[in-house]
Amino acid sequence: MVNIDELKFDEKGLIPAVVVDFESREVLMVAYMNRESLELTIEKGVTCFFSRSRQQLWVKGETSGNIQHVVDITADCDRDTLKVVVRPEGPACHLGTKSCFSFPLWENPEDHDFTTDMLYELIKGRKTEKKEGSYTTYLFEKGLDKILKKVGEESTEVIIAAKDNDRKETVYEIADLYYHVMVLMVEQGITPGDIINELAGRHVIDKKVKQEKMTS
Numbered sequence: 001m002v003n004i005d006e007l008k009f010d011e012k013g014l015i016p017a018v019v020v021d022f023e024s025r026e027v028l029m030v031a032y033m034n035r036e037s038l039e040l041t042i043e044k045g046v047t048c049f050f051s052r053s054r055q056q057l058w059v060k061g062e063t064s065g066n067i068q069h070v071v072d073i074t075a076d077c078d079r080d081t082l083k084v085v086v087r088p089e090g091p092a093c094h095l096g097t098k099s100c101f102s103f104p105l106w107e108n109p110e111d112h113d114f115t116t117d118m119l120y121e122l123i124k125g126r127k128t129e130k131k132e133g134s135y136t137t138y139l140f141e142k143g144l145d146k147i148l149k150k151v152g153e154e155s156t157e158v159i160i161a162a163k164d165n166d167r168k169e170t171v172y173e174i175a176d177l178y179y180h181v182m183v184l185m186v187e188q189g190i191t192p193g194d195i196i197n198e199l200a201g202r203h204v205i206d207k208k209v210k211q212e213k214m215t216s
Helices: 035-044 116-128 135-142 144-163 167-188 192-215
Strands: 015-021 027-033 048-051 056-059 068-075 082-088
Touching: 027 035, 027 048, 027 082, 035 048, 035 056, 035 068, 116 135, 116 167, 116 192, 135 144, 135 167, 144 167
Parallel strands: 015 082
Antiparallel strands: 015 027, 048 056, 068 082
16 A cells, blocks of 8 residues: 555645546546645545645535545556546536546547447437437337346347357357346446446455455
């Protein structure tokens, strides 16, 4: 673990903090901390920054309610920048958007990232704004029974492919199952964050049990 004394604050006593969403790993904002605000962040478990314009400490969400609960803080290799992973309550940006980074400048058309969060949002959009000819929209229109039937069918296909030791086909069928499970999640109002939180809870329990076994 890095000690605060090892951090390299600039000539004004500040260090940049890159705030990242725990669930999506999206960069939410960049702000500055001084030693006092960093110590308060660690003590309270919520982000506290130093405002360069107002020259004072400010707790994120103190007035707006958009608090950021800190999961962990990591220093970079030079010890002059921090990554602060948080579970946010509401948007990070004062404009009301989830992230302050909402204004695309340029992107390589041949190399565009694809994430499961993007897939989830796309599927959710097909339910709220139905698109003619869309298979996803068709599933939502048919309802829960149809979605469950597809989840069952794709689960069987995964088992068959894996039993045949066909890696390529297994990957293909898992992708189909993954997609249909996401459709089910949207239909049931379950988010990827709900799943991550459930898994994280199991990890904590598993880790605790392991530690108890080691000390017994």
